Amino acid sequence: MSVPYAKLPRWADYGLIPFINLLVAFIVAGLVVLLVGENPFRAAAILIEGAFGGGQNIAYTLYYATNFIFTGLAVAVAFHCGLFNIGGEGQAYIAGLGVAMVGLTFDTVLPWWLNFPLAILGAALVGALWALIPAYLQAKRGSHIVITTIMFNFIAASIMVYMLVDVLKPLTSMAPQTRTFQPGAQLPKLNWMLEAVGFSVRSGPLNVSFLLALVMAFLVWLLIWRTKLGYEIRTMGFSPKAARYAGIKEARIIVITMMISGALAGMMALNPIMGDQHRVQLDFVTGAGFVGIAVALMGRSHPAGIVPAAILFGMLYQGGAELAFEMPNISRDMIVIIQGLVILFAGALEHMFRPWVQTVFASLSPQTVGMAKEQGV
Numbered sequence: 001m002s003v004p005y006a007k008l009p010r011w012a013d014y015g016l017i018p019f020i021n022l023l024v025a026f027i028v029a030g031l032v033v034l035l036v037g038e039n040p041f042r043a044a045a046i047l048i049e050g051a052f053g054g055g056q057n058i059a060y061t062l063y064y065a066t067n068f069i070f071t072g073l074a075v076a077v078a079f080h081c082g083l084f085n086i087g088g089e090g091q092a093y094i095a096g097l098g099v100a101m102v103g104l105t106f107d108t109v110l111p112w113w114l115n116f117p118l119a120i121l122g123a124a125l126v127g128a129l130w131a132l133i134p135a136y137l138q139a140k141r142g143s144h145i146v147i148t149t150i151m152f153n154f155i156a157a158s159i160m161v162y163m164l165v166d167v168l169k170p171l172t173s174m175a176p177q178t179r180t181f182q183p184g185a186q187l188p189k190l191n192w193m194l195e196a197v198g199f200s201v202r203s204g205p206l207n208v209s210f211l212l213a214l215v216m217a218f219l220v221w222l223l224i225w226r227t228k229l230g231y232e233i234r235t236m237g238f239s240p241k242a243a244r245y246a247g248i249k250e251a252r253i254i255v256i257t258m259m260i261s262g263a264l265a266g267m268m269a270l271n272p273i274m275g276d277q278h279r280v281q282l283d284f285v286t287g288a289g290f291v292g293i294a295v296a297l298m299g300r301s302h303p304a305g306i307v308p309a310a311i312l313f314g315m316l317y318q319g320g321a322e323l324a325f326e327m328p329n330i331s332r333d334m335i336v337i338i339q340g341l342v343i344l345f346a347g348a349l350e351h352m353f354r355p356w357v358q359t360v361f362a363s364l365s366p367q368t369v370g371m372a373k374e375q376g377v
Contacts, residue, residue: 008354008357008358008361009361012357012361013300014300014302014304014305016357017353017354017357018298018299018300018305018309018346020353020357021298021345021346021352021353022298022312022342022345022346024345024353025338025341025342025344025345025346026044026338026341026342028341028345029337029338029341029342030043030044032334032337032338032341033330033334036329036330036334037329038327038329038330042327043323043327043330046319046322046323046326046327047315047316047319047320047322047323048315048319049319049322050318050319050320050321050322050323050326051314051315051316051318051319051322052315052319054199054200055191055194055195055199055200055201055204056200056201056202056203056204057318057319057322058194058199058204058206059190059191059194059201059204059205059206060204060205060206060314060317060318061311061314061315061317061318061319062206062210062311062314063204063205063206063207063210063271063275063276063314064313064314064317064318065210065307065310065311065313065314066206066209066210066213066268066271066275066310066314067268067271067272067285067288067291067310068288068291068292068295068309068310068313068314069213069214069216069217069295069306069307069310070092070213070216070264070265070267070268070271070288070292071088071089071092071264071265071268071288071289071291071292071293071295072291072292072295072296072299072306072309072310073216073217073220073264073292073296073303073306074088074091074261074262074264074265074268074292075088075261075292075293075295075296075301076220076296076299076301076302076303076306077220077223077224077233077257077260077261077264078145078257078258078261079237079296079301080224080230080233080234080237080257080301081233081234081236081237081253081254081257082236082237082238082240083138083145083237083254083257083258083261084145084146084149085131085145085149085258085261085262085265086146086149086150086153086289086290086293087130087131087134087148087149087150087152087153087262087265087289088261088265088268088288088289088290088292088293089153089156089285089287089288089289089290090130090149090152090153090154090155090156090157090289091127091130091131091152091156091261091262091265091266091289092127092265092266092268092269092285092288092289093153093156093157093160093269093284093285093289094126094127094130094156094159094160094266095122095123095124095126095127095130095265095266095267095268095269096123096160096269096273096280096284097126097160097163097280098119098121098122098123098124098125098126098127098266098269099119099122099123099269099270099273099274099280100168100178100273100280101122102115102118102119102122102185103115103119103178103181103185103273103274103280104168104178104179104181104185106118106184106185107181107182107183107184107185107186108182108184109184110184111184112183112184112185112186112187112188115184115185115274116187116208116270116274119185119270119274120212120267120270123263123266123267123268123269123270124263124264124266124267125263125266126266127262127263127264127265127266127267127269128259128260128262128263128266129259129262130152130156130262130266131149131258131259131261131262131263131265132255132258132259132262133148133152134148134149134152134258135254135255135257135258135259136255138254138258139250139251139252139254139255140251145258153289160282161176161282164176164177164178164280164281164282168280175281176281176282177279177280177281177282178279178280178281179279180278180279181274181278181279185274185278186274186278187207187208187209187270187274187275188207188208189204189205189206189207190206190207190208190210190211191204191206193206194206205275205276207271207274207275207276208275209267209270209271209274209275210271212267212270213267213271214307216264216267217303217306217307218303220264220303221302221303221304223260229256232248232253233253233256233257235248236248236250236253236254236257265289265292268285268288268289269284269285272284272285291313291339293343294309294313294339294342294343294346295309295310295313296309297343297346298312298342298346309346312342313339313342316335316338316339316342320332320335320338320339321335323335
């Protein structure tokens with residue numbers, strides 16, 4: 001008899017099962033498209049074409065993916081410590097103040113390559129400090145991290161409204177936003193990378209923060225799997241009792257992990273503020289903090305899975321916009337449904353097909369799932 005949650009080969013656990021979940025999500029989404037009277041195969045073609053059909057499309061897809069890499073990494077780091085950080089949205093939002101302080105102060109004084117590191121520090125610091133409060137409440141007062149981080153999303157939104165309306169808005173402007181940054185606080189585009197391989201890009205928003213996101217993914221891998229702190233984080237997430245028995249200070253690890261998570265979420269603010277809009281305006285996060293939860297789940301909290309999962313959701317955002325334009329019967333709400341189905345099967349129903357896959361592996365090779373054939377049978 002097979003054991004439903006026995007260990008599978010790594011390629012099946014991290015590749016095959018997420019692929020099956022994703023495939024089923026798109027099949028169900030195809031049925032939804034069919035119900036509204038459209039051809040699901042044509043819709044899928046438009047979706048893919050809209051995301052990867054040209055240099056401009058790819059630039060937008062990778063631009064959205066950049067946001068999701070940051071927030072996905074933020075959620076993943078907290079996951080490894082057994083924490084569910086739902087506050088990435090608020091941490092990224094409030095971190096816009098850290099980017100604004102650098103951009104508004106030094107945009108006419110320093111070049112972008114000096115302002116960029118300062119803005120990284122500003123965004124990471126503000127995001128980390130915003131995550132510190134729920135972390136302290138969890139570690140010292142026993143407040144549940146899910147509840148506090150959700151509440152802090154709303155607090156961050158209220159603070160940003162006040163700051164943009166009453167503090168940072170120029171006197172001559174009616175819009176709730178800062179002034180436009182000067183070139184010293186505008187990040188260079190990466191369109192040349194796509195043009196170098198033959199694509200034509202007119203004005204895509206892809207910028208150097210995409211490279212920063214990839215660097216952060218590598219550093220998170222180093223942190224979690226190649227450092228003593230990462231070992232302590234994973235031990236705490238796997239068994240708090242064992243961690244305490246080993247002398248690991250629970251409160252310290254919770255606070256440090258949440259601050260790292262908040263810093264990663266905060267760096268997401270760099271992409272839209274310095275890379276595209278060149279100002280801080282209301283709701284620039286646009287749900288990326290919540291999408292990061294799905295990205296972390298689909299990527300199994302591993303940077304190697306988070307990056308392609310982020311690109312997938314970038315495809316849904318960019319390709320979904322093209323799909324809504326080409327097929328009027330498929331509204332933006334329908335695109336949200338498709339995204340929700342991916343989240344449902346990649347997250348809530350993550351293990352739905354695992355028993356079947358495990359049974360197949362057990363029948364083909366029992367040793368691959370940790371089972372041994374009974375002797376003498």
